[in-house]
Amino acid sequence: MSYFDILYFLVFVPIVVIVYNIFPKKIRPLILCIASLVFYLFYSKFLIVFLLLSILSIYLSGRWMSSLDKKKEMALEQAKKEEKKEIKEKVQKKKRWILLGTILFNVAFLFFFKYLGFFTRVTNQLLQVAHVDVCFKIIKCAAPIGISFYTLQAISYLVDVYHEKFVAEKKFFKVMLYLSFFPTIVEGPITRFQEVSSTIYEGVRVSYHNFCFGYQRILLGLFKKIVIADRLNIFVKSTFDNFSIYSGMTLACSAIFYTILLYMEFSGTMDVVIGTAEIFGIQLPENFRQPFFSKNISEFWSRWHITLGTWFKDYVFYPVSLSKPVKKITTFIKQKKGIRLSSLVMGAIALFAVWSLNGLWHGAGYHFLFFGYYHFTLILLGNIFEPTIAKICEKLKIDRKKKGYHAFQIVKTSILVFIGELFFRANTLHEGFGMMKKILTDFSWKDFGELFTIGLDIKDYFLLGISLLVILGISILREKKVSIREKIASKPIYLRWSIYYLLILAIIIFGAYGTGYVPVAPIYADF
Amino acid sequence: MEKLLEILEELQPDVDFEKCENLVDGRYLDSLTILSLISEIEDAFDVQIPTVEIIPANFNSAKKIWELIERLQEE
Known part of the structure; x- marks a missing residue:
């Protein structure tokens, strides 16, 4: 179940909303926690064990470090001035070992699932160069989803507790919710405990306002992904996988199209993620701020x-x-x-x-x-x-x-x-250089026609142009700090709903799905 | 405070440090300038700025930076 599945935004999220609203305020964060674990089970099955191990390690180490800090404060109150430095150093040293041990424990999982294959390959290549007749077997296994994201969050939690930015959370399920929150677990944003703890444990009732605002944001994300990113996918996939048969001009366009695809897929996912959290009154940090206006x-x-x-x-x-x-x-x-x-x-x-x-x-x-x-x-x-x-x-x-x-x-x-x-x-570094070489040595405007033979026809280009202009317009308004959603919300109900229906219809009619299209797999979920 | 203002003005002459209150959030001070600033402050005021203190709230205005220096000197 990805964030762009109908199952997610038309079944899973509404069910969670209903159950969440039925329960009293205090229980609601627990409902979110259970929903997050169910979501993770859908995605990663038994690999949830590794997520749970990470959460447990972070929770215990955090509590341990905070209890040491508490003891330190008590000891400092009674200590003489010359003893204070020694007490502080002693506690700091102990905390440093706890911090390092737990970070290593978590990074070890990350290394095993993500990097062991690569580093085994590098070692084999080095051994081959050195004429050593040894070849290690490359182990391949599926990684727990979101491991790169939740490991970074876990490290930030630990380091911040180590630096006494906050006292480690006492309730285990709250740490579990922070690290496994279902909208953020797959592709981020990488949140900080202090940043989300003010809203994630609040358990505010899902209001009409939050529900509408959240789904507006989700709709924008769906538009970016289904109308733009998925439309570009076949072109990008074909050209990157068989670059040698295409002209330099096509490959140059492919690099541009891939960048647009990546931006639309990732920022679209962030719209769905932030929109989902918004429904529950949870404020997540933004991951994009009009990057293509950068100087x-x-x-x-x-x-x-x-x-x-x-x-x-x-x-x-x-x-x-x-x-x-x-x-x-x-x-x-x-x-x-x-x-x-x-x-x-x-x-x-x-x-x-x-x-x-x-x-x-x-x-x-x-x-x-x-x-x-x-x-x-x-x-x-x-x-x-x-x-x-x-x-x-x-x-x-x-x-x-x-x-x-x-x-x-x-x-x-x-x-x-x-x-x-x-x-x-690029599939490999070598292919990346091959593509660059073709762009620089085999570029001719005469090959313009080739652009219409790789899964995109004139209608597709027209639709892409219009859609990108819409996104550009939104970006310009955001850059000028105009709150588009507030503006829409202030319009009369018929106009407001006409805009929503227009967006829904645009996704249904112009979405790149069905025969002839291959949807983009969640790119950042693989990282 | 005057010494701090001198350091800041030398690093970033175009900014009005007496008035500006969003030095980091407004991107007047980038990461590299902050590194130079920390280095200068550590030399000039004989303090050590730990990484945990490098947050926008401590560097958003000359006043905030000065408060940080005073706090570190007391410690």
Whole structure:
């Protein structure tokens, strides 16, 4: 049962809503917890055991660390001034071991299910290069759904308890709900405990307002996925799987189409996810903020998959850049070459760690690592050359605040993103380079006709154009901070419902389903 | 506070640090500038800023940054 199944939004969610509303306020979070476990069982069957083990480990370690903090506070009240430092250090050391042990326990599952195959393959390749006649068997097994997402959430919970940002939750089912909440378990957003705990345990009754607003958002998600992403799927699949028979022009379009498909699929899923949570009065963080209005790659990543970016910023970027070894290096550079270079080096080391992990997080494969390092290089170059670009613009009297310059930056950033996504989608790194080579050496406008022979005809292009214009319009309004839903809600009932019916009809009539179409599988669920 | 304002103005001359109250949320300070700022603050005020303190609420205005420095100095 995916978020785009009729079973999900027309059966599962309404049943949960009814049961949820029947029970009193206090019991409602428990209902959500049970619904989440049922949902997970549908998806991952017996693999739910691994999710439960993770939840149990997080719960117990969290409680242990918080009880140590409590004991520490009591001991500090009675201790003399000179003893305080020792007490703090002793507790911190113990907590550090608990934290590390639990993180390792959880990451071990992630490694086993996601990376063992890849690293066995890499080891076999290295052994072959070294002429060692040993070949390890590659173990293949299905991973528990959402393992990459809930593991990151689990780590954030633990680290935050370790830093005493909050006291670990006492009720087991509440930790279970936080980590397994059915709308977020498959593809995120990666939430933080403090951010969702204010609404997720509230148990507010499903109101007419929340129900309508939630389903509006779900409808938008369905539109993005079924009308746009699924329509582009055959073209993208055919061209990426058999790139050698297509022209450079078709492949360039394929990279653009895949980027649109990915954005529509993932942001559409987020609309369904956030909309579902909204029905229950739960506020989830946004994962996208009009990424294709970004003026550089760094900004793009602060607008695309936002919760993953902020997770890496908080739990990798800052801890690495402010770690003792990095500080030693940068202090030395600062004394010799000044603060700008030392900050650049500090940032570069941390960014390298972030993008190595980011690439690997997306998947176990060389092309994913390349995808990570590609963005690392672009962001680093952006940081290094920013002052030079500013000087050049000043000399050439180019006003960087003008709309024309912004448009140029947006186009440049989009092209760089398309290239990155080409490697991201390519079946292997080798094929990614093969596609790039064809785009650069075999590009001709004469091959324009080929675009109409790969699962998309003129009607499809027309529909895609109109649909994307609708999405662009919504994005522009959002960028201007206009609340479209509030505006619709303020209209008379006949107009309001006409808009809803129009959207439903658009999905039913123009949706790319049935013969001739292959729906996009949940892309981020595989990560 | 004056010393802090001097550091901030040197790092980001275009921003009015006395008035601005959304330095992080408004993207006036990016991650790299925050790293430079932390490095400068640690040197100038003899404090250690732990990663757990690097949250927008502590860096959104010069006043908030100053409060953080004072708190860390007391600790």
